[in-house]
Amino acid sequence: MTMTTAAGETTTRNLALAIDIGGTKAEAALVDDAGVVLAASRFRRPTGPTASSDDLAAAVLSVLGSALAALPADATLLGVGIGSAGPISVADGLVSPLNLPVWRDYPLRQLVIDAVPGVPVTLRMDGECIALAEHWVGAAVGYQNVMGMIVSTGVGGGLILQGSAIAGPSGNAGHIGHVEVGGFDDPCLCGGIGCVEAVASGPKTVAWANRQGWVGATGEDLAVAYAAGDPIAIAAVERSGRAIGQAIASATALNDLDIVAIGGGFSRVTPDLFRFIREAIAKRDWDFVTKVQVVPSALSDAGPLIGSAALVHRADLVA
Structure with missing residues (x-):
């Protein structure tokens, strides 16, 4: 999304694709570098303890694809940040959310990498994302x-x-x-x-x-x-x-x-x-x-998405 500065210069809006996955829903949206969620890019699908592994993967890919389709043609997608309920394994990109029992050591990061090739993907626990969001703009x-x-x-x-x-x-x-x-x-x-x-x-x-x-x-x-x-x-x-x-x-x-x-x-x-x-x-x-x-x-219910985006926009704080 192109903006004009006070000096008359044209700039391109830098966006992160944020994904949040928990015990009841998978959600995704585009978030700018001021921590603002683009409302038209926000999508969610239910998860829940009775969903199959394929159901959960389909929910993630659905919200990811819908949010990505809302990316303006002249915007820059800097990366994807994923916040997932834990426990997780950062080194291997695996998640085992306690309230989603069919996902044990599930390769969530690779699922997203395959869906958005060529874009950096960062996975962290959802609690860390919440902390980042509140520290950034909350x-x-x-x-x-x-x-x-x-x-x-x-x-x-x-x-x-x-x-x-x-x-x-x-x-x-x-x-x-x-x-x-x-x-x-x-x-x-x-x-x-x-x-x-x-x-x-x-x-x-x-x-x-x-x-x-x-x-x-x-x-x-x-x-x-x-x-x-x-x-x-x-x-x-x-x-x-x-x-x-x-x-x-x-x-x-x-x-x-x-x-x-x-x-x-x-x-x-x-x-x-x-x-x-x-x-x-x-x-x-x-x-x-x-x-x-x-x-x-x-941050109301936008906190998890803002925090997932902070994995991209505030990468200097992420160990």
């Missing part, structure tokens, strides 16, 4: 020690420490969803007991409420019940917030974080979720833990 602008979190179908996270995104040797650094939190005995698909994902994700919070006698089916139902004062819904959200807060306190003790920005559909179940998170953190005695700010994402 709630964590100006902070150097950041955790980005997703609380949705699963719970994910990523780290920026001293201004650099930290992937770790396998690409799974910051995967806070599988930190175990005290006082909970919920079994996790990863094999752990009391992992924050097993306690505090949207589906797991709903399942706990159901076991207490609540009859709703979704996080949206839980939000309505919470707003109406249903005591089980309130207890369920408080429980989720307490688990998330404990995990953030531990992560802050380990990494001396300045700020944690949380996005994802279930993070919006009620603003009180953040109060419960902060109350759990405030029980610690150490100032370097209780100082951490916990804030909602400033």
